[in-house]
Amino acid sequence: MEKITVRAADGASVHIAAQGAHVCSWIPAGGQEQLFLSKTSEWREGAAIRGGVPVIFPQFGGLGHLPKHGFARTAHWTLQSCSNDAQGKGIAVFVLQDNDASRAVWPYAFTAQLRVTVHADQLTIALEVSNTGTETFSFTAALHTYFAVQDIAAASLHGLQHCQYRDSMNGGQLCTETADSLQITAETDRIYLNTPPELHLQQPQQVMRIKAEGFADTVVWNPGATGAVKLSDLEPEGHQRMLCVEAAAIGQPVVLAAGQSWCGQQQLQVLPATDQN
Numbered sequence: 001m002e003k004i005t006v007r008a009a010d011g012a013s014v015h016i017a018a019q020g021a022h023v024c025s026w027i028p029a030g031g032q033e034q035l036f037l038s039k040t041s042e043w044r045e046g047a048a049i050r051g052g053v054p055v056i057f058p059q060f061g062g063l064g065h066l067p068k069h070g071f072a073r074t075a076h077w078t079l080q081s082c083s084n085d086a087q088g089k090g091i092a093v094f095v096l097q098d099n100d101a102s103r104a105v106w107p108y109a110f111t112a113q114l115r116v117t118v119h120a121d122q123l124t125i126a127l128e129v130s131n132t133g134t135e136t137f138s139f140t141a142a143l144h145t146y147f148a149v150q151d152i153a154a155a156s157l158h159g160l161q162h163c164q165y166r167d168s169m170n171g172g173q174l175c176t177e178t179a180d181s182l183q184i185t186a187e188t189d190r191i192y193l194n195t196p197p198e199l200h201l202q203q204p205q206q207v208m209r210i211k212a213e214g215f216a217d218t219v220v221w222n223p224g225a226t227g228a229v230k231l232s233d234l235e236p237e238g239h240q241r242m243l244c245v246e247a248a249a250i251g252q253p254v255v256l257a258a259g260q261s262w263c264g265q266q267q268l269q270v271l272p273a274t275d276q277n
């Protein structure tokens with residue numbers, strides 16, 4: 001499968017597959033891999049990659065008539081540019097436009113652009129969608145980031161306390177998060193609504209600062225042991241080494257009239273461990 005490497009002057013790097021404009025690997029300068037990528041992912045054209053950062057557009061999950069999570073994650077995106085800016089940041093821009101295949105299932109004219117910027121201890125992924133047609137359309141979307149964790153039992157997510165969420169494990173029931181520190185002990189699949197712009201994924205060795213802009217919601221997903229056995233492309237015990245924290249626009253679908261654009265981004269930064277870990 002066609003992939004590019006984007007490297008910042010300081011050595012930080014990402015690998016991106018043209019299928020899905022899918023970030024498969026992110027290594028901060030002087031650091032270690034931060035994204036989970038299943039060793040048993042299929043790597044077959046048209047099959048979703050298990051791990052990294054799938055781009056979900058124009059439909060999250062099964063919330064519509066399209067294939068699950070829409071078509072962008074399995075479509076071929078065109079590399080528009082790959083360069084270093086004046087500060088040495090590595091920047092790659094991929095574009096997806098409507099085509100016969102997309103119009104057959106979703107009859108709208110659009111351009112989606114994914115801009116990936118890497119440097120130092122940071123990775124920023126920005127998705128911009130423009131309505132290039134004459135008809136208004138609406139969509140749901142997500143950056144479905146699979147964070148690598150050393151041990152899910154020692155990881156905790158901070159920042160969601162008091163948020164409402166739809167519990168997909170429980171028919172989409174609306175609940176309120178009570179935990180200050182969310183720990184994953186079983187299959188978890190939740191759409192948190194109107195979440196704060198900054199969350200922290202804490203592990204003993206580091207903290208991941210997860211900032212979102214433009215995306216109002218956050219999905220937290222881990223298949224647990226019960227869900228993992230149903231995923232043929234998830235490596236054995238893979239659920240113990242990953243946590244998806246997804247910047248998402250689901251509760252309020254994005255509506256774009258002709259000529260309008262929308263942008264959402266997820267900005268990640270690796271910070272040293274804190275005393276709370």
Ligand SMILES: O=P(O)(O)OC[C@H]1O[C@@H](O)[C@H](O)[C@@H](O)[C@@H]1O
Pocket residue numbers: 048061068069144168189190219221246
């Ligand atoms: O197996 P897929 O299609 O990549 O989806 C993985 C998961 O993605 C999450 O975003 C959804 O909330 C889950 O319900 C889903 O199971």
